[in-house]
Amino acid sequence: MFPQSDAPAAADLPILAGLNAEQRAAVTLPPEHALILAGAGSGKTRVLTTRIAWLLQTGQVSPGGVLAVTFTNKAAKEMVARLTAMLPLNVRGMWIGTFHGLCNRFLRAHHKLAGLPQAFQILDTQDQLSAIKRLCKQFQVDEERYPPKQLQWFIAGCKEDGLRPGDVEVRDAEIRRKVEIYQLYEDQCQREGVVDFGELMLRSYELLRDHDAVREHYRRRFRHVLIDEFQDTNRLQYAWIKIIAGLPAEGGGGAIMAVGDDDQSIYAFRGARVGNMADFVREFHVGHQIKLEQNYRSHSNILDSANQLISHNRRRLGKNLRTDAGAGEPVRVYEAPTDFAEAEWVVEELRQLVKGEGYERKEVAILYRSNAQSRVIETQLFNAGVPYRVYGGLRFFERAEVKHALAYLRLLENPRDDTSFLRVVNFPPRGIGARSIEQLQDAARAAGIALVDAVASLPGRAGANLSAFVAKVDVLREQTAGQTLREIIEAMLDASGLLEHYRADKDGADRVENLQELVNAAESFVTQEGFGRDAVALPLDETAEPTHGLTQSPVSQGLDPEAPLLDVLLPRAPLPVDVDTGETLSPLAAFLTHAALEAGDNQAQAGQDAVQLMTVHASKGLEFDAVFITGLEEGLFPHENSMSDHDGLEEERRLMYVAITRARKRLYLSHAQTRLLHGQTRYNLRSRFLEELPEEALKWITPRHGGFASIAPVSSTAHARPAWGHGAIDAQSLVGAPLPVRKTEPAHGGIRVGLQVFHNKFGEGRVLAVEGSGDDARAQVSFPRHGVKWLALAVAKLTIVD
DNA sequence: ACACGATTCGTTTTT
DNA sequence: CGAATCGTGT
Numbered sequence: 001m002f003p004q005s006d007a008p009a010a011a012d013l014p015i016l017a018g019l020n021a022e023q024r025a026a027v028t029l030p031p032e033h034a035l036i037l038a039g040a041g042s043g044k045t046r047v048l049t050t051r052i053a054w055l056l057q058t059g060q061v062s063p064g065g066v067l068a069v070t071f072t073n074k075a076a077k078e079m080v081a082r083l084t085a086m087l088p089l090n091v092r093g094m095w096i097g098t099f100h101g102l103c104n105r106f107l108r109a110h111h112k113l114a115g116l117p118q119a120f121q122i123l124d125t126q127d128q129l130s131a132i133k134r135l136c137k138q139f140q141v142d143e144e145r146y147p148p149k150q151l152q153w154f155i156a157g158c159k160e161d162g163l164r165p166g167d168v169e170v171r172d173a174e175i176r177r178k179v180e181i182y183q184l185y186e187d188q189c190q191r192e193g194v195v196d197f198g199e200l201m202l203r204s205y206e207l208l209r210d211h212d213a214v215r216e217h218y219r220r221r222f223r224h225v226l227i228d229e230f231q232d233t234n235r236l237q238y239a240w241i242k243i244i245a246g247l248p249a250e251g252g253g254g255a256i257m258a259v260g261d262d263d264q265s266i267y268a269f270r271g272a273r274v275g276n277m278a279d280f281v282r283e284f285h286v287g288h289q290i291k292l293e294q295n296y297r298s299h300s301n302i303l304d305s306a307n308q309l310i311s312h313n314r315r316r317l318g319k320n321l322r323t324d325a326g327a328g329e330p331v332r333v334y335e336a337p338t339d340f341a342e343a344e345w346v347v348e349e350l351r352q353l354v355k356g357e358g359y360e361r362k363e364v365a366i367l368y369r370s371n372a373q374s375r376v377i378e379t380q381l382f383n384a385g386v387p388y389r390v391y392g393g394l395r396f397f398e399r400a401e402v403k404h405a406l407a408y409l410r411l412l413e414n415p416r417d418d419t420s421f422l423r424v425v426n427f428p429p430r431g432i433g434a435r436s437i438e439q440l441q442d443a444a445r446a447a448g449i450a451l452v453d454a455v456a457s458l459p460g461r462a463g464a465n466l467s468a469f470v471a472k473v474d475v476l477r478e479q480t481a482g483q484t485l486r487e488i489i490e491a492m493l494d495a496s497g498l499l500e501h502y503r504a505d506k507d508g509a510d511r512v513e514n515l516q517e518l519v520n521a522a523e524s525f526v527t528q529e530g531f532g533r534d535a536v537a538l539p540l541d542e543t544a545e546p547t548h549g550l551t552q553s554p555v556s557q558g559l560d561p562e563a564p565l566l567d568v569l570l571p572r573a574p575l576p577v578d579v580d581t582g583e584t585l586s587p588l589a590a591f592l593t594h595a596a597l598e599a600g601d602n603q604a605q606a607g608q609d610a611v612q613l614m615t616v617h618a619s620k621g622l623e624f625d626a627v628f629i630t631g632l633e634e635g636l637f638p639h640e641n642s643m644s645d646h647d648g649l650e651e652e653r654r655l656m657y658v659a660i661t662r663a664r665k666r667l668y669l670s671h672a673q674t675r676l677l678h679g680q681t682r683y684n685l686r687s688r689f690l691e692e693l694p695e696e697a698l699k700w701i702t703p704r705h706g707g708f709a710s711i712a713p714v715s716s717t718a719h720a721r722p723a724w725g726h727g728a729i730d731a732q733s734l735v736g737a738p739l740p741v742r743k744t745e746p747a748h749g750g751i752r753v754g755l756q757v758f759h760n761k762f763g764e765g766r767v768l769a770v771e772g773s774g775d776d777a778r779a780q781v782s783f784p785r786h787g788v789k790w791l792a793l794a795v796a797k798l799t800i801v802d
Numbered sequence: 803a804c805a806c807g808a809t810t811c812g813t814t815t816t817t
Numbered sequence: 818c819g820a821a822t823c824g825t826g827t
Contacts, residue, residue, distance in 0.1 A: 071816065071817080072816065072817080073816090073817085098816085098817065099817075100816085100817045101817080104817095122817090124817080125815090125816090125817085196817095197816085197817045198817095200817080201817090232816095266814075267814085267815075267816085269813080269814065269815085270814085270815060270816080369813075369814075370813050370814070371813085371814085372812080372813090372818095372819095375818095375819090392815085426803095429803075429804095431803090433803070434803090596817085597817065598817085599816085599817080615813090615814065615815090616814080617813090617814050617815065618814090618815085636813095639813055639814080640813090641813065642813080642814090651814095655814080676818070677812095677818085678811085678812065678818070678819095679818035679819080680818085
């Protein structure tokens, strides 16, 4: 019997076509909590979006019942795009967005309960730091003992752990002081009506925690909660999910589908907790765990390398990628004498790739562990005239001139925004010096008021200048009332003198351009968000049937859980809306929010066929035909700061795993014997990660010329591991390996690789390499205190330690 | 107020 | 080495 044509069996829906068994299983899981372990290149986003589409199409949920959370705007946009392509359905009723974006909307809607002005502004990391610096000056915090950067880290860390100042365990005087400053910072933010990124999350969490009606409403509403990149969630984000979905013990709520990959967890340094995955399984009694192990990206030599490498990590949930693609080409490994030569080699190889083998430049990525490493490569590329693009500089909304402009705009919205006030009070310069500002700050602090409000109390010419500034902003505010966003910004650029200032600067052309670009950004914001046409009406989504028996009643009924919050909080609605009053944000305030939450692309020179340069971190989620991973050296990758502890090393290994799995067809790995770092020449051992790859998948392409013998790896007990993948470490495999291991030469006074030696000045150390002969014989020795040195055996008096 | 030397300090980063 | 910040001098 065939299923009715108008009601196809759920398993036969066209959206499911082309999915493999694992993917299909994940997509069609029953509405229970589930964890999807999605390996690199396993079609994770596809599963996520198809899951949503499937739930909708089979009538298991209405758009309003879906909550899908991502980390980046890019991921959120992609999800929306794919979903709209898949279904004729309007996605408007769904909550799809980043953690911060959704929290932002939520807080605007419930701003009264959250204790915030509806038009609160968002501090980015820069703003936060300057706010802290300002506070430190004001309260005479010793910036030597408490560097603002560290305070910022402390505060952000507390919030990520869900801790308010009162919750922090005060263990010593230093922490006590930090907590005091944390409290002062909080007071300051509250007074000025601004929130930082952590605050967006924490306030939302607390609001849900403290207001039963609100919490219950959302719990009832969201039948399905989907989380992308779950391994990157921090404590607070997981707590947020728990409270919005409801733990089983608390009566439960929506079904959670957490999608993640513990092997790609590379953000522990900023609070990400892989442990959330295990906690989730335990706390939600997760019954369904599905592994997506079929990889659609890479050839098997590449995949085998990734698998072999990551198998050296102890703490894993366990997963092995497989592919139907053939072995492909071997992974090429190159050892260069210097970082300079390494870069030369990359450029040469790249040229071959593009000219000889028809690779597109933009399909080639050059990866490195830290940004500083890009310089040498850039120089080489530049000299060779190869177009390239570096990811990860300043983004559009972070540029100084744009931030200045935004500060003026913020003052129009909220004159009490002291951060913005200070940013532009004397920019462009208008004769308001540090002295005047200090006076003003003193006055404001004494009276407990905002800087603008203290201006009137200042006498003399200082007061006059300041008053002129305030008046200027006030006039602009009145003038632009009711104008379109574009008109407001143009008026601001003119009245503030910003445009004029940069036009007068002979080097200001770029900045002028960026300011004009700001107008365009605003314009496209207006178009995209679509509130030029619909004004501020609250369009109900016709396709979204209320599933929970919500009756439509006036918005002003407020927090009755049965009230149509659903209708108010549509994420694609023009502007966030106050649930009590129906008030919306001004387009300007909305644009400012957008600017804070979405820092914009890097200077995207899209269209250009350029090689992509980026850190390994930045490469996560991307893929390329060919990938170079450079600087594979001990101390660099793995980074020295991460080498001391086991967890740090495992994260570095995951980072390497991410890097390897970016490559589709071809992978190059390289390291340099010598590298200029901090102005000093460093001799680095090659990375242990190279030794953790399957030798049969590798091909060493280093030309064997005499002078630069490579350094035999020294297996120490510090990291217990099978050095060559299979089996234990044995001399046989070391010698037989296809690595250009230099055979130790007979007579060097008995100095051989691996020996422990003693030096008069440097103490005990281990011999890493020996080369040359006779009077030229040298040994590379690693000393715990003094680092790695090359020593001339004829001069240095080395004795062998037993 | 600004310019210039002296200094310090160097992972990874999204929102 | 090179940037980013700091302090002094004019």
